[in-house]
Amino acid sequence: MATATVVPIVVVTLFWFLVGVVAPFFVPKGQNKGIVQLMLALTAVCCYTFWACAFIMQLNPLIGPTLSNSTLLAIQWNWEGNYANTVPPTY
Amino acid sequence: MGSLFRSEEMTLAQLFLQSEAAYACVSELGELGMVQFRDLNPDVNAFQRKFVNEVRRCDEMERKLRFLEKEIKKAEIPIPDTEDNPPAPPPREMIDLEATFEKLETEMKQVIINQETLKKNYLELTELKHVLVQTRQFFEEVQFQSYPLQLASEIAAEEGHHIQADSIGLSLTAGVVLKQRFAAFERMLWRACHGKVFLRHSEIDSPLEDPVTGYEVQKCVFVVFYQGEQLKSRVKRICEGFHANIYPCPENQAESQEMILGVMTRLEDLQNVLGQTQEHRYRALALAAKNIKVWFIKVCKIKAIYHTLNLFDLDVTRNCLIAECWCPVGDLNRIQQALTIGTERSESTVPSILHVVESNLEHPTYNRTNKFTTAFQSIVNAYGVSDYREVNPAPYTIITFPFLFSVMFGDGGDGIIMALFAIWMCVFEKKLASSAKNNEMWGTVYAGRYMILLMGLFSVYSGFIYNDFYSKSINIFGSSFSTNGTTNETIRKNLFVTLDPNTTQYLGSPYPLGIDPIWRQSTNELTYTNSFKMKLSVIFGVIHMLFGVSLSLLNHTYFKKRLNILCDFVPQVLFLVGMFGYLVFMIFYKWLAFGPHNSDVAPSLLITLINMFLLKPPPQLLYDAQRAVQYVLVIIVVLCVPWMLAVKPIVLYIQNMKKQVRKPKYANLVNETEQESEPVEPEPDQKEKFDFSDVFIRQAIHTIEFCLGCISNTASYLRLWALSLAHAELSLVLWEMVLRIGLSMEGYVGAIVLWGVFAFWVVLTIAILLIMEGLSAFLHGLRLHWVEFNNKFYVGDGHIFAPFSFEVILDDKED
Numbered sequence A: 001m002a003t004a005t006v007v008p009i010v011v012v013t014l015f016w017f018l019v020g021v022v023a024p025f026f027v028p029k030g031q032n033k034g035i036v037q038l039m040l041a042l043t044a045v046c047c048y049t050f051w052a053c054a055f056i057m058q059l060n061p062l063i064g065p066t067l068s069n070s071t072l073l074a075i076q077w078n079w080e081g082n083y084a085n086t087v088p089p090t091y
Numbered sequence B: 001m002g003s004l005f006r007s008e009e010m011t012l013a014q015l016f017l018q019s020e021a022a023y024a025c026v027s028e029l030g031e032l033g034m035v036q037f038r039d040l041n042p043d044v045n046a047f048q049r050k051f052v053n054e055v056r057r058c059d060e061m062e063r064k065l066r067f068l069e070k071e072i073k074k075a076e077i078p079i080p081d082t083e084d085n086p087p088a089p090p091p092r093e094m095i096d097l098e099a100t101f102e103k104l105e106t107e108m109k110q111v112i113i114n115q116e117t118l119k120k121n122y123l124e125l126t127e128l129k130h131v132l133v134q135t136r137q138f139f140e141e142v143q144f145q146s147y148p149l150q151l152a153s154e155i156a157a158e159e160g161h162h163i164q165a166d167s168i169g170l171s172l173t174a175g176v177v178l179k180q181r182f183a184a185f186e187r188m189l190w191r192a193c194h195g196k197v198f199l200r201h202s203e204i205d206s207p208l209e210d211p212v213t214g215y216e217v218q219k220c221v222f223v224v225f226y227q228g229e230q231l232k233s234r235v236k237r238i239c240e241g242f243h244a245n246i247y248p249c250p251e252n253q254a255e256s257q258e259m260i261l262g263v264m265t266r267l268e269d270l271q272n273v274l275g276q277t278q279e280h281r282y283r284a285l286a287l288a289a290k291n292i293k294v295w296f297i298k299v300c301k302i303k304a305i306y307h308t309l310n311l312f313d314l315d316v317t318r319n320c321l322i323a324e325c326w327c328p329v330g331d332l333n334r335i336q337q338a339l340t341i342g343t344e345r346s347e348s349t350v351p352s353i354l355h356v357v358e359s360n361l362e363h364p365t366y367n368r369t370n371k372f373t374t375a376f377q378s379i380v381n382a383y384g385v386s387d388y389r390e391v392n393p394a395p396y397t398i399i400t401f402p403f404l405f406s407v408m409f410g411d412g413g414d415g416i417i418m419a420l421f422a423i424w425m426c427v428f429e430k431k432l433a434s435s436a437k438n439n440e441m442w443g444t445v446y447a448g449r450y451m452i453l454l455m456g457l458f459s460v461y462s463g464f465i466y467n468d469f470y471s472k473s474i475n476i477f478g479s480s481f482s483t484n485g486t487t488n489e490t491i492r493k494n495l496f497v498t499l500d501p502n503t504t505q506y507l508g509s510p511y512p513l514g515i516d517p518i519w520r521q522s523t524n525e526l527t528y529t530n531s532f533k534m535k536l537s538v539i540f541g542v543i544h545m546l547f548g549v550s551l552s553l554l555n556h557t558y559f560k561k562r563l564n565i566l567c568d569f570v571p572q573v574l575f576l577v578g579m580f581g582y583l584v585f586m587i588f589y590k591w592l593a594f595g596p597h598n599s600d601v602a603p604s605l606l607i608t609l610i611n612m613f614l615l616k617p618p619p620q621l622l623y624d625a626q627r628a629v630q631y632v633l634v635i636i637v638v639l640c641v642p643w644m645l646a647v648k649p650i651v652l653y654i655q656n657m658k659k660q661v662r663k664p665k666y667a668n669l670v671n672e673t674e675q676e677s678e679p680v681e682p683e684p685d686q687k688e689k690f691d692f693s694d695v696f697i698r699q700a701i702h703t704i705e706f707c708l709g710c711i712s713n714t715a716s717y718l719r720l721w722a723l724s725l726a727h728a729e730l731s732l733v734l735w736e737m738v739l740r741i742g743l744s745m746e747g748y749v750g751a752i753v754l755w756g757v758f759a760f761w762v763v764l765t766i767a768i769l770l771i772m773e774g775l776s777a778f779l780h781g782l783r784l785h786w787v788e789f790n791n792k793f794y795v796g797d798g799h800i801f802a803p804f805s806f807e808v809i810l811d812d813k814e815d
Helices: A003-026 A034-061 A069-078 B019-032 B052-074 B091-142 B147-157 B179-192 B229-239 B254-310 B329-345 B374-383 B394-409 B412-427 B430-439 B440-447 B450-468 B488-493 B517-521 B525-556 B562-593 B595-601 B604-613 B626-675 B692-716 B717-742 B749-794 B806-814
Strands: A067-068 B010-020 B170-178 B198-203 B219-227 B245-248 B311-316 B321-330 B351-355 B496-498
Touching: A003 A034, A003 B198, A034 B450, A034 B525, A034 B562, A067 A069, A067 B198, A069 B219, A069 B488, A069 B517, B010 B019, B010 B229, B010 B525, B019 B321, B019 B329, B052 B091, B091 B170, B091 B198, B091 B219, B091 B245, B091 B254, B170 B179, B170 B229, B170 B329, B179 B198, B179 B219, B179 B229, B198 B412, B219 B229, B245 B321, B321 B329, B321 B351, B329 B351, B374 B440, B374 B450, B374 B749, B394 B412, B394 B450, B394 B488, B394 B525, B394 B717, B394 B749, B412 B430, B412 B450, B430 B440, B430 B626, B440 B450, B517 B525, B525 B692, B525 B717, B562 B626, B562 B692, B604 B626, B626 B692, B692 B749, B717 B749
Parallel strands: none
Antiparallel strands: A067 B496, B010 B321, B010 B351, B170 B219, B170 B245, B198 B219, B311 B321
16 A cells, blocks of 8 residues: 555544543543543544545545536646646636 | 443432421521432422411512512612522521511502602692693783683673673683593583583693603693583583592682792692602612612522421421431432531531431432533433433533534534634633523523534534535645546547546545545535445444444443343344444445446445345345355344344243242232331332233334334434535535625725625525524434434433522522
8 A cells, every 4th residue: 555545544543542542541530530531532433433434435436526627727737737738727 | 430421329318307407407408409308298288288387478578579679670779689699597587587578668668658649749739830820821811800700701792692791600610631531521511511611721731740650641721611500510520520630720810820839839849858758768779779689599598498398297206307308329428517517507406317218219310410511411311311320321422412413514614613602602601601591592502502612623623524614625635636647638628527546547545634625626526425425424323323222231231131131232233233234344345345446346235235135146246255144144133033022021921930939938928028118118019010911012112113213213314414415515505606706706896795795605604504504413413312322222211300409499580
């Protein structure tokens, strides 16, 4: 798998792992300790699942986007810095 | 986690209070607010209770206080809001309070009566003055010395009669009548006296104040001339009928002048007296206004204490009151302390005793919440208060509810606004608290401020994942699709170009955070995101429901019902996982195993699932062992149904048969022990009776509910998709039809138009996207929790702990 795929996986997993598994150990003692631990863990699980679904879905896309030709030129011009197609963009 | 995980342990306690100490002890317990008293005299009429006289006295005091408050409000004196909480005064102080209120009330009543009389006199004098002034005007017009006779001859001359002036005995009556009634008055006079009277009138310009009602009315002065006694009496009666006030009329100008002067001085005197009375009343009320809130609180507390004392049982032989109350086990020490303080305050020698009692009555449910968790606990309680010591869904709701809301709301821009609004409410909590109490709608929003904060924050996150900020995507990391290989010719010839992920147009690695921003620019965006959101909804739904079922395991373990674990929990899990857990597995498998290189053979998951249950072979295989695995799963799932349905009732039946065999030997012993039962248990134990049909029907209902519910509930979670789609489309419309038009205009005109368009866009965003969609997502998220999540494990048949607390009573009073 390419680096560009692995890096986000590692970074995000590590982040939610810190939030959901490590941080509960550092909650100060008090009446609400249990609630805060539960909240951190649940947040981590929910948000990580959400991100993971979006990521896994886009790993192997079955279809690609259909762009109008003007949008395509705009993307080439603005996002990719590709001015090769000398047809000027018409908005 | 303490008491939020399960409701707190409660116990029934008996209190033995000395009669003198009872009042003080109850007062202390009311301040503490930790006990709920049971009514030990349920069949006693309210008027036969012991302390009914004291309650009546309290009612009287409250009535007097309300009267005083009304007077204070009428005089428009501001009542200061005191923050202090005075304790309930002892019984001897009650007599002092009563005397004070009595004195104030009589004083006020006296002042009111005096004012009324004075005002009446004032009115009469004013009317007299007007009458005098107006009649003087009448007669001045004629310019004669002696008025009635001259006028009469003038009248006679008009009418063509010749009357000798001396022999005429004309009399006149002058008075004041309401302007509205004057026309009718005139007509009546004309008809009754056959036209033989002469009436002149003029209006009083300034309105007069009616002493009784306090309204201002318009009146006019009239003078009636007539001859003879009969007419005089008729005129008088008509005047009485129309409530016209008659005043004596002077004979000549000098007398008139004297009368006017006299009236003026009397009016001035009256004004002075009225002013002084008003000032006196104001001072007395202002004095009362300072203390009235404190008095209200004190009287309220006294009344609450006596109501509670009425619930107790009086034991005459030992001269003490017996009370029964529910209280949390963790607070027994504080309650004991409160009792000791109460006993000391009343200077009683005998200590009060707290005695814990075992009971089979239904314990109340008590969840200790702080200002953050209260909102979540209250939405759980709105569905149903949890059974005693049942697992409480509230702590999980703190996160799952805002999360599911955010999946449905899904707009980062709206999320930021919501979060900012909630931050404002939370930071200025104390200042906003008082205004929140007055208004019900604002109060509801204020009470949920922490919930709204979480909802807003999660919505920002879901905005990043859906890549939707007011219908715009943000491109942070660079899109993972590129336009490599599209030539000039392709662009010129085709209106639409589809990028192919099988080529280098897909850069090989997905967009790191959320959905790729290129999809927002494409025309087939909906196809892609719909598929994503639907699968996401099913995934979240299955996880949420599995979580619910596993919570039921915790319940079964706690209540030691091992049979339920085997006969309810295990088949439920197998059923859910076998059907929809497998679907979730297939979703992930298809995402991972099928890509652009084999997209033509990617099977449709829905068809696969349907065929699985029709036992038809799948048209396209997802993986090699699919047929075998699916057969096994279907068999397991189908077997779970009779397992859930029949096993438990049969086992219970067998257990009961064994008990019946053993029972007859011990029947006599059982009867004897039952007679020694404690006074606490009023109902006999019903658990001994076992009705097989009842158990079987209940189990059948549960099975059908669970199995059909699994399918319908999973489909129900698709609302996560539906609402986020609706929100995305609405914000897209607002962008395309509203804001884009403003932004695309150029020049100075464009600037002004943009200003207007932006205002319009903001109003629509707040009204439609934030308020309407927000409420909608809130409601649907709530429904998902209440129905789909709760029916996997929650019973919710308990009753809530309602302690005797002055704070609660005073808060209720304020409403």
